[in-house]
Structures are given as C-alpha cells and as structure tokens.
Amino acid sequence: METTDSDPDLARALAASMEGSGAHAGDYGAQETGITGTRTSPATSYLQPANPGREYNPQDWALTTTHEIFLDPGPSERKRKPGDPAFLRPANSGSNVATLLTVLHGIPAARESMLARDCLDRDYGHDDQWWNGQQIRILRVTNTSDEETGEPEITEGVIEVQRLMAFLDGTMRAYGSVESLTMIPGYQEHNQTLSLSAFFRSWIGAIQKATLEPAEGKYGRTFFSEATQCIRGATDEALMNREAFQIMDLVGPTVGEATLYDMLDSVVFPADDETDVFVKFAPVICAQIRPPDGGMFNGCPIAIPAVLYPDRYTQAWAEPMREVRRKIEEQRNIIAEIELQEDKLKRVQVSEGTYHELQSVPQPRELLSILVEHYAAEESRKAPTGIANGVESESSAILLAMLEGVIHQLDTKLEALAKKKEEAYGALVNLRSSLTSPEDLDPSLPPLTRYTLRGVSPESSTIFTLLQSSDSEEGQTSTGPSTSSPGEQWWCINWAPRAPATGWETTPTLNYDVKKVTEEKVMHAIKTTGEGTILLVYANDEALNLGEGTDSSLPGPLQTFVDRDNAAFKAELQPNSPGRKRPNDWLEAEDEGADSSPGAGFSPKKISSSRSSATLGNATPEVSRKNSLSGNEIEMMEGIGSGSSQPTTGGDDTIGQQVDLSQPGGGEMQERGGISPVAKAFHLDSKGRGRDLDQDMKDVDSEHIEFADSVEKRV
Structure with missing residues (x-):
C-alpha cells in the first residue's frame, strides 16, 4: 500500500484538504467551505428575477432559439406570373436583408454592383432546394491561413449575392430565400437592428477581397456614403474625422421631429456652432427608422418624402445652411420664451421645495373662475333690506367685476401668446423645409440632387418597390400628383401565413400577394402600418440610368x-x-x-x-x-x-x-x-x-x- 511519503501528489492533496481546518499548513491555499457565493457576490449577481419593464431579446438570452415553421405552397402556386416581379421572402431571423435585396435589384446601379461582373466564378452549382434556403456546396481551393496572399479571391460572400441577383432576374419561381446567405459566416447577425449593417460590412469586405480595391471602389461606391466632422474652417486632413456608412440608422422621432429632414437634422447638425459635419452621399441611400427602447410603431410617426434632396447636408451647401441653422435656433429661442411666459400665467409659481405640497392647488385661471362663481352665487341671493347688507352687496359686486376683468386680461394675454407661438412654429417649419425643393431656389446656389423613393418596408411582411414597367404605356394610373417617372410602377408584395386548408393539416401555409398599387396607396400604407423598423431606399438619377450601350444581360x-x-x-x-x-x-x-x-x-x-x-x-x-x-x-x-x-x-x-x-x-x-x-x-x-x-x-x-x-x- 502506498503511503504519503512514497506519493508526493497524495501528500499535497491531503495537506491542502486539511489546511482549511488549521490542521496542517502548506503552500497551496485553504480549501473553500460553505456556499459558493452570496446574494451580493459576483457569482450570482445575474441570477435574479427579470425586470418587467425591460425588453429581453430571446436570441440573446434563450438557451435554445426557435422560429415558427410554415409550409410553402405547392409548385403551381409558387410559379411566377408573367410580368410580376420575383422577390425574396422574409428571413427566419426577422431581419430586413431579403427586403433590402429585393428593392436593390430594381435599381440598375445596385444590381450591377452586386452582380460584380469582374468577379465571376466559373460555375455556380445547383441544388433543388437552394430557392428554399439550402446551401450550395462546391469544392473550392481557398487560403485558410491568416496571412494575406495579395491575390484576389472570390469567396462565397460574393457568389451567393450574385446568385440572388441572377435569381431575381430570370427565375420562373415567384420567390426565393436568403437563408443560404445568412448562414455564411460574417452575414450572421442575431440582432435585427444590426443585420443590414452586418450585411453591407460583410459584402463590401468580400468585394474588397475579390477585387483588391478600397471600399469606395468600382462596386462598393454605389452604397458608400461618408460623413466628415471637423472644426469650422479646418483644412488639415489630420483634423478631420471621417466615417463611412452604407445605411443610416435613425432612432426616434423625438419631440418636435415631424419629417425625415427633422430626424436627419438631429443626426447631422452638431449642437455647437464651432463644429461642421458634411456628408457625401452615395448614389443609393438606405435608411432604417426604429423606435427608441425597442418599442413599436403604429404607422410611421414622421412624414416620408417621395423625393429626397439631401444636398443641405453636403459641404457645398455648408454656408447657406449655417444661416438657416442660425435662424432655426432663433425661432427655437422665441418659442421657448413664449412657453415660459405661458407657464407663468397658467401655473402657480412655487419654490422647488413646496412643489409637491401645492400640486393639488388649483391653477390661477381655475382659481379665479371658482371665486367668480362664488361671488356670483352670493350676489344672486336676495339679502334683507338694510344699510349694512346693501353695502356688503355693493362690495361683492365690485369684487366680482374686478375678478372678471382679471380673467379677461389673462385670457387675452394667453390668446396673444398662443398666436405668437403658432407663428413662430410656422416660421420654424418653413426654415426646416428650406433648401429641400428646387422650387424658388436661389440661382446662385448649387443645383439640388434628386433622390426618389425606390422601396419601403413598413413591416417585415410587406414590401413596396418602384420598378420599370414592362410596357412603357403601362405606367401607374393615379388621381393625384405622382413623383415617379413615366413607365414606372409601384408594386406591393405581401407575405403572410394562412390557415390550414383541411382538418388533416395542422401547420399553416404561407401565402403571398403581388399586385400593382398607386403612389397614394404607398404613402397611406406608410402612415397607417408599421411595427419595429421601417426600411427606406432612395436612389438618384445616376443609379437609375446606366447610360446607352450598357449590357444589362446576365453573365x-x-x-x-x-x-x-x-x-x-x-x-x-x-x-x-x-x-x-x-x-x-x-x-x-x-x-x-x-x-x-x-x-x-x-x-x-x-x-x-x-x-x-x-x-x-x-x-x-x-x-x-x-x-x-x-x-x-x-x-x-x-x-x-x-x-x-x-x-x-x-x-x-x-x-x-x-x-x-x-x-x-x-x-x-x-x-x-x-x-x-x-x-x-x-x-x-x-x-x-x-x-x-x-x-x-x-x-x-x-x-x-x-x-x-x-x-x-x-x-
């Protein structure tokens, strides 16, 4: 039998176990006893009831994540109708990547960039279920080392996007899926608000690897926007902070923001007058509007323009916009002063310490009205004949008249202040909307760049996209003004489950609807429908017109x-x-x-x-x-x-x-x-x-x- 003398490891183990009781001393630390962790210790600081006032994302906290499964319609129901656009159905993760790619395919420059004709593979493979999310696997030679070889490499991140663009071009199927794309490392993003940023970041990285060009190269420039922040008047490049982006993430709106321009003003224009921010916009502008604190929208809370003129945020318009911003700040100060005067007339002015004690006290206008009612009631009583009563009655009448006069003066002053505030708000709205339309524009100013709304998704199951009509005479018919060009047509693509057709089936079937709509219906849907995130896609004339002689056929x-x-x-x-x-x-x-x-x-x-x-x-x-x-x-x-x-x-x-x-x-x-x-x-x-x-x-x-x-x- 072995003893502790012959087994050093056993001796050390025994010594360590006895050290906690003081029976033996050693160099290995005392053995812990009792409960590991207390209610306040770091070991259990996260083990506590969920906060009922906080939104928890199941993708981040759940041990296993699930999503609802729906059956696809039969093949005959999935056949694309002549003249209808194909689309990509919503991703299981709930992201807007499918919607984004469907809309971008209808923009010629975006389609060409994502086809990336200089980065073609010899063979794109095939799988019967690729349209339904099954990945296509092909034997490839790739560099698995961390070292850069300096040679172009076409990765699956480029190839899968090319497949999707080609599919939308000429498929006989009504719809496809982006699940195979979202399974590629780099494109996976469980946070829905970051999914579009993750897509652009991964795609541009893959394009850079395939072409060895910078992010604003031949293909990436279609979506490459850049914001520059610097001290006013600075010309040194080292003093300029530049940040590239492909999608604008707008959170809000806050109080006072009623249009898309208002939200952009809050994001772009700095609070101080010593800093300038300029934006260089890409030919295609993508933006998403989401409510703060993970809330929900019941229709878009701001006005979305069908035509956007973002020039006011560019460097060429810096000087005119400084004057506009100065006037906007003046109007805001005027409104703040008016509201302060209104507050003094409407509320009892108390010290901070007695505010809560006097919350139940009636406000001045209400208090005066109570006194008038009281003395009017006293006056209406028939008092007994007498000198004393007569004097008292006369005094009550005088006091009643004084109170009524004070109320009249108060109402007159409040009405005047309300009128001044309304005029100030009107001037503020005009200033905010200035330089957003070519009408009545000063000829000395640079020309405005027109961006038209090409697609919008007020909710994940609905896509509105503006496409060229197959027949130039088949443009949309509208009773009101339309900003789209002749020969263009708005389409509504709706994707929703439907109940089982028979009692034998328990799983609902997916149902879709593709139909033509007018611009008025699109704008009405934006105002009345919506949920967590609203996706907007704008494009300028450069992105819509590739020029004569451009071969748009598939490689x-x-x-x-x-x-x-x-x-x-x-x-x-x-x-x-x-x-x-x-x-x-x-x-x-x-x-x-x-x-x-x-x-x-x-x-x-x-x-x-x-x-x-x-x-x-x-x-x-x-x-x-x-x-x-x-x-x-x-x-x-x-x-x-x-x-x-x-x-x-x-x-x-x-x-x-x-x-x-x-x-x-x-x-x-x-x-x-x-x-x-x-x-x-x-x-x-x-x-x-x-x-x-x-x-x-x-x-x-x-x-x-x-x-x-x-x-x-x-x-």
Whole structure:
C-alpha cells in the first residue's frame, strides 16, 4: 500500500484538504467551505428575477432559439406570373436583408454592383432546394491561413449575392430565400437592428477581397456614403474625422421631429456652432427608422418624402445652411420664451421645495373662475333690506367685476401668446423645409440632387418597390400628383401565413400577394402600418440610368445557374413529381414504400433523386482547373457539388479527396439503367456534348412521365 511519503501528489492533496481546518499548513491555499457565493457576490449577481419593464431579446438570452415553421405552397402556386416581379421572402431571423435585396435589384446601379461582373466564378452549382434556403456546396481551393496572399479571391460572400441577383432576374419561381446567405459566416447577425449593417460590412469586405480595391471602389461606391466632422474652417486632413456608412440608422422621432429632414437634422447638425459635419452621399441611400427602447410603431410617426434632396447636408451647401441653422435656433429661442411666459400665467409659481405640497392647488385661471362663481352665487341671493347688507352687496359686486376683468386680461394675454407661438412654429417649419425643393431656389446656389423613393418596408411582411414597367404605356394610373417617372410602377408584395386548408393539416401555409398599387396607396400604407423598423431606399438619377450601350444581360455562368434552377422547377411542376407533395405526404409515402417496394431501399424519395442535386451536380463533365495555394500549382478535378451529396472531406472551403464523378454510384447518374432526363436537360449526357435546351425541355416532359409510369408498374 502506498503511503504519503512514497506519493508526493497524495501528500499535497491531503495537506491542502486539511489546511482549511488549521490542521496542517502548506503552500497551496485553504480549501473553500460553505456556499459558493452570496446574494451580493459576483457569482450570482445575474441570477435574479427579470425586470418587467425591460425588453429581453430571446436570441440573446434563450438557451435554445426557435422560429415558427410554415409550409410553402405547392409548385403551381409558387410559379411566377408573367410580368410580376420575383422577390425574396422574409428571413427566419426577422431581419430586413431579403427586403433590402429585393428593392436593390430594381435599381440598375445596385444590381450591377452586386452582380460584380469582374468577379465571376466559373460555375455556380445547383441544388433543388437552394430557392428554399439550402446551401450550395462546391469544392473550392481557398487560403485558410491568416496571412494575406495579395491575390484576389472570390469567396462565397460574393457568389451567393450574385446568385440572388441572377435569381431575381430570370427565375420562373415567384420567390426565393436568403437563408443560404445568412448562414455564411460574417452575414450572421442575431440582432435585427444590426443585420443590414452586418450585411453591407460583410459584402463590401468580400468585394474588397475579390477585387483588391478600397471600399469606395468600382462596386462598393454605389452604397458608400461618408460623413466628415471637423472644426469650422479646418483644412488639415489630420483634423478631420471621417466615417463611412452604407445605411443610416435613425432612432426616434423625438419631440418636435415631424419629417425625415427633422430626424436627419438631429443626426447631422452638431449642437455647437464651432463644429461642421458634411456628408457625401452615395448614389443609393438606405435608411432604417426604429423606435427608441425597442418599442413599436403604429404607422410611421414622421412624414416620408417621395423625393429626397439631401444636398443641405453636403459641404457645398455648408454656408447657406449655417444661416438657416442660425435662424432655426432663433425661432427655437422665441418659442421657448413664449412657453415660459405661458407657464407663468397658467401655473402657480412655487419654490422647488413646496412643489409637491401645492400640486393639488388649483391653477390661477381655475382659481379665479371658482371665486367668480362664488361671488356670483352670493350676489344672486336676495339679502334683507338694510344699510349694512346693501353695502356688503355693493362690495361683492365690485369684487366680482374686478375678478372678471382679471380673467379677461389673462385670457387675452394667453390668446396673444398662443398666436405668437403658432407663428413662430410656422416660421420654424418653413426654415426646416428650406433648401429641400428646387422650387424658388436661389440661382446662385448649387443645383439640388434628386433622390426618389425606390422601396419601403413598413413591416417585415410587406414590401413596396418602384420598378420599370414592362410596357412603357403601362405606367401607374393615379388621381393625384405622382413623383415617379413615366413607365414606372409601384408594386406591393405581401407575405403572410394562412390557415390550414383541411382538418388533416395542422401547420399553416404561407401565402403571398403581388399586385400593382398607386403612389397614394404607398404613402397611406406608410402612415397607417408599421411595427419595429421601417426600411427606406432612395436612389438618384445616376443609379437609375446606366447610360446607352450598357449590357444589362446576365453573365454566362449566372444565366446557366438560372436555367438549371428553372429546369428543376419545370420538373417539379410535372403531375407525378414528388416535389408536388406536401411534407407530411412525403413521410406517409416513405413509410408505405419501405414495406411495399419490390427492391431494397426503394421509396418515393429514390424517385426524386432522378432530379436531385446529386444528379444535376455530379453529372457535370469534369473540369480541369489550376489553383494557386501558397505558391504551389494544384491541378484539381472538380464538378458541381450540391447539398450533402458532395463527397468532400475537408469542409466547405477546403480540398476534398479526388472523386470520380462519372461513376454511377457518385450521384445516381445511371438511375434504372439510363441517364436522368433532367440531367439531359442540363446538357449532361454521358459524353458531355452540348444539346439544344428547348429540345431537352421537351424530352423532360415526355421522359419524366414515362419514367414515373415505369415506376408505378414496378410498384
């Protein structure tokens, strides 16, 4: 048996355990006894009842986060109607990224920037469920070290945004999803108020990595705004504090703010006269308005202009705006003085110490009225005849007349003050709105830059976007004045769940509505609807007109990506397509197929694999690509990966093992002894020869039905 002499570790442990009782002394500290932590100790300072007056974000505090699940409509209900715009449905996280991208796609300069034509990938892959949020996984060579290689690298942060822009361009589906984008590291942001800032920060960082250009480069400049703060008259660059931004986060409004210009004034203009703040606005201005302290809006609390002229905040307009700001401050002082005089006439003036004691005392006007009523009642009584009573009655009448005269003077003075304050407020409103319209503008001043409202989202389930009409004669019809150009049309996209259609279904189905609306209805909706955050997107003429000769068609690789997704959707629209079934029908069908199928493992799910991402992706002819990693040339055989079927070993962005994608087991390419008809539609025949897409689509329609019939006969 070992003793403490032979085991030094055991001896130290015993010594430490006895040290707390004073039985032995050592160099290892006393053992703690009793309860670890008290009610006031740091160990339990956060363990206390929740504050009922505070809003807690479940994404920050919950042990597990959840979101409500809704079923998508059937394929035929998800088909895009001719002439209708496609859109991106709201994200599960509740952020406005989907709304932002839907609106930005309708702005030519924003669309071009996010397509990033100089940063195209060879192949954008495919997955049948990408539209529904499933990520597309492709084998890539990437630099995983922290050291900068100095070479451009196109990352998934650029590629996924390109996919979304291409999808909105030419999809046959009514809507898509941004879930695959929000799963990319850097784009994930649980705080909804910061989600748009996180998106722009991550996208611009990815663009910089792909182009090696600064943030205000070729693509980033579309959204790159910059605010400069300096001491008045300073010319030294070192004394100027510059801050770039892509979205304006406006919290409020506060008391006295009635328009968007008022909120911008509070943010841009400094409180002192010795500091200047200038803003250089991007061609596209994005802003979000949110209530303070996590509250809610019941309609937008301020007036939103359909046309914005932000020049008053630029450096070229600094001198004219200084004079306007001086006059605004004068009017504010006048209003403050009037309110002080009103307060003296309306309230009993008491010392600070006796304020609470005299709160129940009637105010001067009310007190005088009580006295008048009292003496009037006394006068109306018929007093007995007598000299004394006659004198008393005469005195009461004189006092009553004096009191009535004082009340009249008080009312007259209050009315005069109210009129002066109304005039001062009118002058203040005019000053605040000055230099916000080209009408009656001084010719000596610089011209104003017009920004039109291109999109607004008063709540997460509703998008209003202004788009070019497909027919120039189909512009919006409006009974009132409209600020949009001829040939433009406002669209309302509403996204909401609907109740189950039958008693067998317990999960509600998502419902959407895409319709044309007038500008009046858009402005009315802004005033009457809303919740936590209101998103606004403005664009100037530079962002809306790219110039003649600009090629706006999709680049080849992105057009191929859209064609593949459309072909998959066509297959999904076939009468016997598994994609037409509801999720609960899938489960029932699989259970039945597991027992009744003639072959091992045969189930309806296997039928769907004939058009699955594995078939579409892994059947692609192999492409030999040379990639550079740490200076070494690596020749890699790679194909289109998709979903979980891609046999990688190194993760999403690392090199996996070399896979022979031409083998039948690699992606079920040789399903039931023949090549998948959808694979043929993608020009993926066994010899890799290109085929005519229109003819292939006809083959899809006929061969898919024959394939389904053969399956039914075998079952």
